[in-house]
Amino acid sequence: MKALCILGSTGSIGVSTLDVVRRFPERFKVRSLTGNRNAAKLAEQVREFKPARVAVADEAAAAEFKAALGGWKGEILAGPKAVVELAEEPESNYVVSAIVGAAGLLPTLAALQKGKQVGIANKEPLVMCGPLMRKAADESGATILPIDSEHCAVFQSARAGEPKELKKIVLTASGGPFRTTPAEKLRTATKADALKHPTWNMGAKITIDSATLMNKALEIIEAHFLFDLPYEQIEVWVHPQSIVHALVEFSDGSVVGQLGLPDMRLPIQYALTWPERLDGGLPPLTIERMRELTFEEPDHERFPSLNFAYEAGRKGGTAPAVLNAANEEAVRLFLEDRIPFVRIFELVGEALRAHDVQPLDGLETVLAADRWARERVRRQVE
Numbered sequence: 064m065k066a067l068c069i070l071g072s073t074g075s076i077g078v079s080t081l082d083v084v085r086r087f088p089e090r091f092k093v094r095s096l097t098g099n100r101n102a103a104k105l106a107e108q109v110r111e112f113k114p115a116r117v118a119v120a121d122e123a124a125a126a127e128f129k130a131a132l133g134g135w136k137g138e139i140l141a142g143p144k145a146v147v148e149l150a151e152e153p154e155s156n157y158v159v160s161a162i163v164g165a166a167g168l169l170p171t172l173a174a175l176q177k178g179k180q181v182g183i184a185n186k187e188p189l190v191m192c193g194p195l196m197r198k199a200a201d202e203s204g205a206t207i208l209p210i211d212s213e214h215c216a217v218f219q220s221a222r223a224g225e226p227k228e229l230k231k232i233v234l235t236a237s238g239g240p241f242r243t244t245p246a247e248k249l250r251t252a253t254k255a256d257a258l259k260h261p262t263w264n265m266g267a268k269i270t271i272d273s274a275t276l277m278n279k280a281l282e283i284i285e286a287h288f289l290f291d292l293p294y295e296q297i298e299v300w301v302h303p304q305s306i307v308h309a310l311v312e313f314s315d316g317s318v319v320g321q322l323g324l325p326d327m328r329l330p331i332q333y334a335l336t337w338p339e340r341l342d343g344g345l346p347p348l349t350i351e352r353m354r355e356l357t358f359e360e361p362d363h364e365r366f367p368s369l370n371f372a373y374e375a376g377r378k379g380g381t382a383p384a385v386l387n388a389a390n391e392e393a394v395r396l397f398l399e400d401r402i403p404f405v406r407i408f409e410l411v412g413e414a415l416r417a418h419d420v421q422p423l424d425g426l427e428t429v430l431a432a433d434r435w436a437r438e439r440v441r442r443q444v445e
């Protein structure tokens with residue numbers, strides 16, 4: 064029986080995770096849940112899954128949660144330290160990391176330090192400090208299971224050969240809502256346009272990242288750290304149907320890929336039940352969805368994000384953390400209607416260029432680089 068701690072249970076990945084859990088009551092029990100401010104959603108989840116402990120953003124959210132769930136006997140905690148406490152307590156042996164952004168770093172790292180199995184959807188911490196997370200896992204014996212669909216696809220496909228036989232990987236990208244939008248129209252793209260994702264239904268931040276291709280940029284760095292691959296061996300192909308999630312090419316020229324509907328429950332289920340495959344009754348891939356599968360090169364002129372990733376990745380050290388933080392801050396400003404869409408690229412590119420890269424010698428260095436980039440972006444805009 065796996066005892067789960069689900070970090071970010073009220074978000075898109077969190078809700079999909081609980082749907083997988085619901086399909087296997089004999090395999091999983093929910094030990095703890097964490098949410099930020101959506102007290103009503105969390106209360107509904109607690110009623111159904113009966114965890115022993117939950118954590119929310121602060122005392123106000125805790126009060127709201129208590130009001131929504133009168134008479135609950137479990138324990139409610141508040142604040143970022145409480146989230147870390149739930150991630151590391153020994154009563155759970157599997158942690159699902161599904162908070163969005165850098166906020167997930169400390170609890171995910173804590174779970175890795177405790178030697179747990181950790182299913183990681185929350186890619187930003189891996190981008191910020193993949194080597195520190197890998198080191199924590201190596202030292203404690205923790206297992207990292209990728210939930211991000213492309214990385215889960217690489218993880219599955221790579222099992223067809225030996226690591227030394229792997230020649231390159233291809234991550235696919237839907238291309239987002241602006242795949243065919245001309246450059247001059249991108250200048251006037253609105254928040255509503257950017258939030259209309261053609262194939263996936265996700266949280267707001269990653270949806271904007273898909274529109275800028277920054278999501279794929281982060282995923283290049285995520286893949287580099289997860290699979291220990293040089294950047295020359297990581298490619299991106301735009302594939303608007305989102306059926307082929309990734310391809311792995313081996314030294315003999317054979318290419319092995321993983322296909323499936325664009326439904327995060329599939330990679331989540333694989334990460335939860337690994338190394339087994341179980342029938343969770345998810346909708347199957349049908350011939351209708353396979354009739355047209357197309358692939359095209361990404362447009363680096365309109366979407367410079369992938370080049371930022373290769374640049375930051377090759378610089379190494381604190382550069383990926385700066386890329387991530389500048390982007391998080393720029394996306395926040397875009398979602399608050401304070402900057403136009405294309406300003407996101409400028410702010411991220413400028414932060415990367417201005418940053419004095421430091422070696423990744425510890426968490427404090429990463430957090431300092433993260434703060435520096437956020438402050439810089441805020442100052443540029445004010």
Ligand code: NAD
Nearest residue numbers: 071072073074075076098099162163166184185186265266
């Ligand atoms: P979301 O916005 O829908 O959910 C985020 C969750 O994190 C919510 O439960 C929210 O309450 C919580 N949260 C937000 N800020 C927090 C904070 N400061 N402290 C504590 N908790 C906080 O996001 P999502 O789309 O589910 O994405 C989650 C992560 O998974 C992201 O890193 C994203 O890149 C990654 N991911 C998502 C998808 C997807 O299909 N949604 C696919 C692949 C990877």
Ligand code: MG
Nearest residue numbers: 211212213282
């Ligand atoms: Mg992905």
